[in-house]
Amino acid sequence: MVKSQQTFGQQLLRYGLYAILGVAALVYLMPLWVMLLTSLKDIEEIRSGTLFSLPGSLNFDAWSKAWSGACTGSTCEGIAPFFGNSFKIVIPAVAISTLIGALNGYVLSMWRFRGSELLFGAMLVGCFIPFQVILLPMARMLATFGLANTTTGLVAVHITYGIAFTTLFFRNFYVGLPKELIAAARLDGAGFFFIFRRIVLPLSTPIIVVCVIWQFTQIWNDFLFGVVFSGGDTQPVTVALNNLVNTSFGGKEYNVDMAAALMAALPTLVVYVLAGKYFVRGLTAGAVKG
Amino acid sequence: MSSIEFVKIDKVYKGLANFHAVKGVDLSIRDGEFVVFVGPSGCGKSTLLRMIAGLEDISGGDLYFGAKRVNDLTPKERGIGMVFQSYALYPHMSVYENMAFGLTLEKAEKQTIDQKVREVAAILQIDHLLERKPKELSGGQRQRVAIGRAIVRQPNVFLFDEPLSNLDAALRVQMRIEISKLHQKLKTTSIYVTHDQVEAMTMADKIVVLNQGRIMQVGTPLEIYNTPANTFVAGFMGSPTMNFIKVHADDNHLTPFNGTDRQVFEAPFQHRGDATLGIRPEHIELTPQPGALAINTEIAVVEHLGNETLLYLSTDQCELPLVVSVQGEQSPEIGSSLTVYVPPSRCHLFDANGDALERLDAPKAN
Numbered sequence: 001m002v003k004s005q006q007t008f009g010q011q012l013l014r015y016g017l018y019a020i021l022g023v024a025a026l027v028y029l030m031p032l033w034v035m036l037l038t039s040l041k042d043i044e045e046i047r048s049g050t051l052f053s054l055p056g057s058l059n060f061d062a063w064s065k066a067w068s069g070a071c072t073g074s075t076c077e078g079i080a081p082f083f084g085n086s087f088k089i090v091i092p093a094v095a096i097s098t099l100i101g102a103l104n105g106y107v108l109s110m111w112r113f114r115g116s117e118l119l120f121g122a123m124l125v126g127c128f129i130p131f132q133v134i135l136l137p138m139a140r141m142l143a144t145f146g147l148a149n150t151t152t153g154l155v156a157v158h159i160t161y162g163i164a165f166t167t168l169f170f171r172n173f174y175v176g177l178p179k180e181l182i183a184a185a186r187l188d189g190a191g192f193f194f195i196f197r198r199i200v201l202p203l204s205t206p207i208i209v210v211c212v213i214w215q216f217t218q219i220w221n222d223f224l225f226g227v228v229f230s231g232g233d234t235q236p237v238t239v240a241l242n243n244l245v246n247t248s249f250g251g252k253e254y255n256v257d258m259a260a261a262l263m264a265a266l267p268t269l270v271v272y273v274l275a276g277k278y279f280v281r282g283l284t285a286g287a288v289k290g
Numbered sequence: 291m292s293s294i295e296f297v298k299i300d301k302v303y304k305g306l307a308n309f310h311a312v313k314g315v316d317l318s319i320r321d322g323e324f325v326v327f328v329g330p331s332g333c334g335k336s337t338l339l340r341m342i343a344g345l346e347d348i349s350g351g352d353l354y355f356g357a358k359r360v361n362d363l364t365p366k367e368r369g370i371g372m373v374f375q376s377y378a379l380y381p382h383m384s385v386y387e388n389m390a391f392g393l394t395l396e397k398a399e400k401q402t403i404d405q406k407v408r409e410v411a412a413i414l415q416i417d418h419l420l421e422r423k424p425k426e427l428s429g430g431q432r433q434r435v436a437i438g439r440a441i442v443r444q445p446n447v448f449l450f451d452e453p454l455s456n457l458d459a460a461l462r463v464q465m466r467i468e469i470s471k472l473h474q475k476l477k478t479t480s481i482y483v484t485h486d487q488v489e490a491m492t493m494a495d496k497i498v499v500l501n502q503g504r505i506m507q508v509g510t511p512l513e514i515y516n517t518p519a520n521t522f523v524a525g526f527m528g529s530p531t532m533n534f535i536k537v538h539a540d541d542n543h544l545t546p547f548n549g550t551d552r553q554v555f556e557a558p559f560q561h562r563g564d565a566t567l568g569i570r571p572e573h574i575e576l577t578p579q580p581g582a583l584a585i586n587t588e589i590a591v592v593e594h595l596g597n598e599t600l601l602y603l604s605t606d607q608c609e610l611p612l613v614v615s616v617q618g619e620q621s622p623e624i625g626s627s628l629t630v631y632v633p634p635s636r637c638h639l640f641d642a643n644g645d646a647l648e649r650l651d652a653p654k655a656n
Contacts, residue, residue: 114304180378183345184439188392189366202382 039063039258046254062255066263070256072243073232079260081233082240086220086267088151089236093158094215100159101166101211102204106196108167109174110182120171126164131224142229149231157229158219165218166211173207174200209278217268237264292355292446292479294319294342300350301337301503311337313503314351319496322477324470328490329500330526335483338500339449342481343370355446371440371478372449375456377432379424385411385435386420392443410442413472430461437469441476448473448480454489466493487527491515499523521644524568530600530615532638533574535567535608539639542650546583546607555583557634558650561641568638571600571615575631582631587612589624603628 034051039062041055068078108120138157139148147153177200185195226236235243241264245257294317301312312334319325327335340346342353344365353360360368379388386407393403411417414434424432433453440448450469454462470493473480484490490497491511499506499514499522506526507519518524524532536547539561545554547564557567575582587603590611599620602611614630622628639647 178376178378180374180376181380183340183343183365184372184374184378185380185391186345187343187365187370187372188439188443189395190391194395199380 035258035262039255039262041255043251043253043255062253063259063263065253066244066256066260070244070253070260071247071249072240073247079237079240079244079263082235082237083263085151085230085234085240086236086238089154089158089226090216090219093155093162093219094212096155097159097162097166097215098208098211100163101168101170102201102208103196104163104167105170105172105174106200108171109177110179110195110200111192120167123164123167126161127168131161135224135228139228149229149234151230151234154225154229154234154236157225158222161225162215162218165214169207169211169214170204173204177203206278209275213271213275216271220268293321294447294479294481295354296351297354298351299338299341299348299353301334301341301346302349311503312341315503315505317498317505317508319479319481322479324473324480324482324493324495325498326490326494326496327481327483327498327500328485328487328527329506331485332502333500334503335500336451339451339481339483342368342447343372343449344368369443369446370449371443371445371447372451373433373436373440373453375452377424377436377456379432379435379439381424384421384423385416385427385438388424388435389439389442392439396443406442407438410438413475414438429457430465433457433465437472441472441478445478448478450480450482450484452484453482455484455486462489469493487529490527497527499526501526517646518568518638519646521566521568521640524638524640524646528570530571530613532568532570533608533610533612535569535632537565537567537639539563539565544583544639548607548609553583555634556581557637557639559639559647560650561639561647564642565647566640566644567632568640569632569636571613573633573636574612574614575633576614576616576628577631579631579633582633584629584631585612586627586629588627589622592620592622592624594619601628603630 037052037055038046040059041049042059042061045053045055066078068080069076070078072079072082104123108116142148142153142157145153147156181199182195185199190198220236221238222236223238223242226239227242230236230239241260244260296315296317299312299315300310303309303311315338327338329335337346341348344360344363344367348361355368380391383391389407389410390403393406398406407420408417411420414437416431416434416438419427419431419435424435427435433456436453453469454465457465466489469482482489482493491514494511496508497511497514498508501522507514507523509517509519514523514527518527518532521534525534537544538547539559541562542556542559543554544557544559544565544567546567559565578584585603585605585607587605589601590604591602593600593602597618599616599618601614601616601620601622603614604611612630641647
């Protein structure tokens with residue numbers, strides 16, 4: 001009797017838990033759902049219906065306008081060209097910062113030298129410097145090197161800022177690799193870069209995935225550096241999105257805004273879906289293996 | 291192949307407090323010898339090995355391979371093959387690639403590499419595993435691959451860093467014998483680090499006992515067992531460990547220090563003053579012996595190992611319980627009293643510093 005009551009209580013707790021989780025999931029998904037609905041309606045439907053009312057028909061006009069026709073400031077070519085800008089920034093910045101991070105991590109974990117721990121600690125500080133603090137000095141520096149308002153300049157800023165994080169990731173991953181692996185390779189006659197290329201990098205897949213997801217998301221979603229350091233034709237998509245939303249002739253086109261925002265968010269979502277499995281695995285790999 | 295000569299080798303780890311890991315080690319290793327470094331953890335045996343390999347800098351002294359000083363040579367230039375405790379196989383490469391890695395780096399011809407790898411694989415009976423990845427192998431197989439990777443390049447010197455400590459007991463015995471056989475076949479100078487004294491006793495041509503960065507004794511396994519140079523070696527080598535009894539020596543008359551029963555007995559030593567008498571558990575007798583020191587004890591613990599029985603006896607003659615090893619199965623009653631006899635012929639005597647005193651009846655060293 002007592003036992004069945006207990007199980008009933010436990011069951012109740014369990015369902016309560018599911019309910020709470022369900023509500024939490026709904027709360028998080030709601031904005032996305034509203035965005036999706038709104039992007040598929042026309043202006044008339046938006047004005048007459050409620051936030052949650054379904055669109056009368058699937059209407060992708062807002063999507064195509066956001067992609068290629070909406071006005072972002074002075075030009076009216078949609079966000080398509082800025083998508084290209086973002087990729088031109090993200091791809092080299094992610095690749096280079098990941099590579100440098102891997103090399104740094106390799107040195108800081110496998111080839112320790114006097115003061116290497118201190119150097120690592122100093123690099124970590126880089127993770128905690130707020131973006132705003134470096135805006136002015138960075139602007140001066142980019143101007144000095146003739147990189148102001150260029151894609152190259154923006155890439156350089158993102159690499160510089162990313163190295164602290166990528167170094168942290170790789171260093172902590174490599175600390176978990178057995179040092180004897182490096183010793184064995186040295187006895188086999190392999191040198192510094194050979195060991196890196198042939199032994200260490202092939203074992204780094206999980207942490208490379210983590211690093212790429214992290215960096216891709218950070219750089220793709222960046223607005224502050226984009227708005228400060230880019231010129232009119234080198235703006236990333238986040239800045240274009242802002243301009244699109246703030247540029248209005250007559251009434252606000254919420255459906256176009258939503259469609260543009262969804263498109264701008266799509267690449268990071270795709271990267272996460274494709275590699276998310278590795279992301280979780282990579283983040284915990286060091287902790288479990290020890 | 292090469293002989294190895296250590297001349298006053300030092301290793302200091304610089305830091306806030308300098309750590310002197312290896313202190314003035316002098317040692318000669320003959321060409322083709324199988325030498326075992328043994329000692330407790332932190333005694334500097336692995337550091338010494340890594341200095342031979344070139345993985346650690348040498349802080350002071352000279353290291354020679356043959357007539358060549360190798361202090362400043364890279365690991366590769368020294369021609370070292372090393373087997374690690376964790377095997378350290380490259381996880382992303384097949385067994386074949388693991389073994390061929392060093393040869394590929396030497397830019398050997400593909401055909402030569404293939405021939406050598408297959409030859410070594412056949413010796414180690416891993417030729418059917420060549421395409422597998424390390425994670426698909428058992429512990430013993432991984433160990434063989436690690437050994438194969440080390441010998442395929444025909445090194446001057448073989449180094450083993452506790453290679454068997456990750457294996458289970460049965461496999462350990464088997465691999466121990468195989469490594470010994472392999473050494474007989476290849477006759478490469480080998481240095482083997484272990485804390486397992488059975489491995490040391492069974493495999494070594496020469497044992498080097500280390501403690502706190504210093505060499506305590508160098509000798510053949512039986513020299514180490516029969517004539518330990520000091521109380522450290524006497525206590526470290528041999529299982530169960532040697533019994534020590536504090537005595538007062540007056541020439542060849544010894545009187546136990548503690549205890550109520552102060553009998554004097556004669557042993558073939560020449561010493562005056564405080565000393566420590568050492569007797570191995572397997573050398574204590576249960577039947578009266580002429581001239582032996584009789585000790586009255588009480589049985590505290592009995593351990594049955596099957597082939598022998600260990601008796602832990604409490605007595606007022608020494609602080610630790612006296613351990614006696616008896617052949618076969620015995621079931622004496624715990625708490626009953628027992629008189630044991632220490633024959634002078636199997637006694638060791640150490641002076642107040644712990645250094646062994648020479649037996650007067652010892653056969654003169656040639």
